[in-house]
Amino acid sequence: MSETLLEVRNLKKHFPITQGLFNREVARVRAVDGISFTVERGETVGLVGESGCGKSTAAEAILRLEEPTDGSVLFDDQDITTYDDQELKGFRREAQMIFQNPDSSFDPRMTVGESIAEPLEIHGVGPRSRREEIARDLLDRVGLNADDADRYPHELSGGQKQRVALARALVVNPRMIVADEPVSALDVSVQADVISLLKDIQAEFDLSILFISHDMSVVREMCDRVAVMYLGEIVELADTETIFENPQHPYTKALLSAIPTLDPTRRGIDSGLTGEVPEPSNPPAGCNFYTRCPEVIQPDAIDVDQAAYRGVMDLRVTLKRQGIELDGLREFVGLDDDQTPSETDIADMCSELRREHDIPDRLDDREAESTLSEALDQIVREEITDGVEQLGELFESPCERTNPAPRPTSAGHAAACLHYDDEPVEADTGWVPEAAQGD
Amino acid sequence: MSTEPLLTVEGLKTHFHTEDGTVKAVDGVDFDVRRGETVAIVGESGSGKTVTSESVTKIIDIPPGEIVEGSVTFDGMELSSMSSQELQSIRGERISHIFQNPQNGLNPVYTVGRQIAEVLKIHKDGLSKRERRRKVVDLLDRTGIPEASARVDDYPHEFSGGMKQRVLIAMALARDPDLLIADEPTTALDVTIQAQILQLLEELQDDFDMSIIFVTHDLGVVSEIADRVVVMYSGKVMERGDIESVFQNPSHPYTQALIECLPGRGDSMRRIEGSLPDPTDPPEGCRFSPRCEYATDGCKAGDQPPMYPTDGDETHTASCVYYGPEHDAGVIEEIGVGDQQSTRADGGERQ
Numbered sequence: 001m002s003e004t005l006l007e008v009r010n011l012k013k014h015f016p017i018t019q020g021l022f023n024r025e026v027a028r029v030r031a032v033d034g035i036s037f038t039v040e041r042g043e044t045v046g047l048v049g050e051s052g053c054g055k056s057t058a059a060e061a062i063l064r065l066e067e068p069t070d071g072s073v074l075f076d077d078q079d080i081t082t083y084d085d086q087e088l089k090g091f092r093r094e095a096q097m098i099f100q101n102p103d104s105s106f107d108p109r110m111t112v113g114e115s116i117a118e119p120l121e122i123h124g125v126g127p128r129s130r131r132e133e134i135a136r137d138l139l140d141r142v143g144l145n146a147d148d149a150d151r152y153p154h155e156l157s158g159g160q161k162q163r164v165a166l167a168r169a170l171v172v173n174p175r176m177i178v179a180d181e182p183v184s185a186l187d188v189s190v191q192a193d194v195i196s197l198l199k200d201i202q203a204e205f206d207l208s209i210l211f212i213s214h215d216m217s218v219v220r221e222m223c224d225r226v227a228v229m230y231l232g233e234i235v236e237l238a239d240t241e242t243i244f245e246n247p248q249h250p251y252t253k254a255l256l257s258a259i260p261t262l263d264p265t266r267r268g269i270d271s272g273l274t275g276e277v278p279e280p281s282n283p284p285a286g287c288n289f290y291t292r293c294p295e296v297i298q299p300d301a302i303d304v305d306q307a308a309y310r311g312v313m314d315l316r317v318t319l320k321r322q323g324i325e326l327d328g329l330r331e332f333v334g335l336d337d338d339q340t341p342s343e344t345d346i347a348d349m350c351s352e353l354r355r356e357h358d359i360p361d362r363l364d365d366r367e368a369e370s371t372l373s374e375a376l377d378q379i380v381r382e383e384i385t386d387g388v389e390q391l392g393e394l395f396e397s398p399c400e401r402t403n404p405a406p407r408p409t410s411a412g413h414a415a416a417c418l419h420y421d422d423e424p425v426e427a428d429t430g431w432v433p434e435a436a437q438g439d
Numbered sequence: 440m441s442t443e444p445l446l447t448v449e450g451l452k453t454h455f456h457t458e459d460g461t462v463k464a465v466d467g468v469d470f471d472v473r474r475g476e477t478v479a480i481v482g483e484s485g486s487g488k489t490v491t492s493e494s495v496t497k498i499i500d501i502p503p504g505e506i507v508e509g510s511v512t513f514d515g516m517e518l519s520s521m522s523s524q525e526l527q528s529i530r531g532e533r534i535s536h537i538f539q540n541p542q543n544g545l546n547p548v549y550t551v552g553r554q555i556a557e558v559l560k561i562h563k564d565g566l567s568k569r570e571r572r573r574k575v576v577d578l579l580d581r582t583g584i585p586e587a588s589a590r591v592d593d594y595p596h597e598f599s600g601g602m603k604q605r606v607l608i609a610m611a612l613a614r615d616p617d618l619l620i621a622d623e624p625t626t627a628l629d630v631t632i633q634a635q636i637l638q639l640l641e642e643l644q645d646d647f648d649m650s651i652i653f654v655t656h657d658l659g660v661v662s663e664i665a666d667r668v669v670v671m672y673s674g675k676v677m678e679r680g681d682i683e684s685v686f687q688n689p690s691h692p693y694t695q696a697l698i699e700c701l702p703g704r705g706d707s708m709r710r711i712e713g714s715l716p717d718p719t720d721p722p723e724g725c726r727f728s729p730r731c732e733y734a735t736d737g738c739k740a741g742d743q744p745p746m747y748p749t750d751g752d753e754t755h756t757a758s759c760v761y762y763g764p765e766h767d768a769g770v771i772e773e774i775g776v777g778d779q780q781s782t783r784a785d786g787g788e789r790q
Binding site: 324327 | 483484569572573576580585586587588589590591592599601602629630631632633634635637638656657658659660662663664665682683686696697698700701702703704708709710711714715
């Protein structure tokens, strides 16, 4: 029998954006866009990323709280995406979820004991007295008092509520728990309590845990393996220690560099990232991360300082993705509405554009510099399309053309980054089953 | 002159009179802030860190709040006895606040440019409309808003959370304040955005030559940004000192416990027994004594111990009897933080 409890294959969850009388689909939010990974028995796998990366939607799609758009979810080798209502109810007994905010997970009019026993009632277990007994026993096992069963949620602190939430998840004797930011709302000392409780309970009940978090430190404490998500896709997946000690994907590196250190002599936090996460309804073509990546690959034709290349890329991203408003720039150099700019105004606007994108006054590559200054000139003269084309011809990165599939790296695990295109190593490509590979 | 601290808070007590009794949110707090430095006030919920920072310019609700005792001296002026009108002008010109939730700080019906221009207009004008606009764009640009010259005409909802916080920082700095009080300004933000904002604050502190009070629950953030730190618990100061001294040699058992319960340090994580005290009925003696592994019966009676120098160091003090004359501080085991493996990956290449 396989040791894998959960296998997610190329899972997608898109939300349509509709418009008009017939709900015509005008766009779709690709919240989860083809992720694949496994969770073994007794293992904790972390799904980590920033807000909007799709980690919570992934959790919900896996439990079919949201119907997946595509892909399959195998639980104990059974595809749960094909389950009917009855089968689904059975599956939900085996896979429970706990949430970030314990306040909104309880009915304020039910006692703690009633809340914990409720799932048993739904699943038709035992007479009332038996259910109460189970609830009291569980309260004891999550570090509360059996007598707390008679209290109401408002009488409990945040940490205690999260313990009750865990008791309620455990009451149906599940094999897997999906925990969505379970400790993020708690104080550090309470967080430590709940983390050690989760670990103890996991060992005691031999649970698999899918642990969703934005907090790298908590993930490092909790998880055996970590999948890093960015904009609906997994960019890197490896053992926790490997992810932290030998990260390969530029996004993982940026996330780790952004963690504050506890050693004030080594301070100097810097994620190296520019810009913000793009809208998932309009993800970039090519690699999702190229719009922010500090290591975005330069085309063979040019050779400029990487920071300057990043600056030009930022300008191009703005031009391509949201367009540029020249009015502000005109006003900045002191032009009235219909005034024709003088040559000095043009030059001022060009240098302001460079300044706003951290592009140096001169690029060290002569061809790149002449293309850039010509293009800037065209742009501020409102010949924007020509300027954009001119820039694109020379500056387009390979990362804008290809969305990289996971590929082996010298660290022994895979990362979805073009940098590893030519890595001459035999490594375990690991996380993606055959079906999803090969693009 | 320059040796004199910019801000001195002495014996501050801020209480809230509620139906459930009097909450002694801040119960005797002392600290000072020198010119150009960053002082972090760190603690868990209910420690009184926010109320402390809000008592400086009295932006707490009075009533139910009341500043019962204490003095707040800012640049030679006693703020605690000032009228609300006088305070208003200090708040406008010389002390600015930024908060955790940037949503609440901006008016949704005006462009961000107009809101910042408004601040300039109220406080120091003499600028023409065009000059003012240039200044607003410049402020937005300095706080790292891309396309500042175009974004100046956008409305708050068109900005992300991180960008809104930048706008609020720009607004706070428009007045060129001497002191910026930042209450959890990065807590609601993603970690990569938090890194950007912390970096930004550090740059701006140099540019504007201002002092910062940084209120946070996050020791990592403290270690990144502060020159000195004040550790609070249940309305009292537990430990105070230079950042390197406190992180390399955390002395109060509470500070030690707080560091040891941080996840992902590579060491085994510890827990703090017990729970946070009831704010209407705090424990006798040292506030931390019911949860302290070193507490004696003497710790659980009387008042919070005075701030004793740790290790003979007058600038690094802890409110713990073990550092007092009649005890042996050697009983408290040292925990090293500086030697421990940092959560930041050394393997991550940085450019």
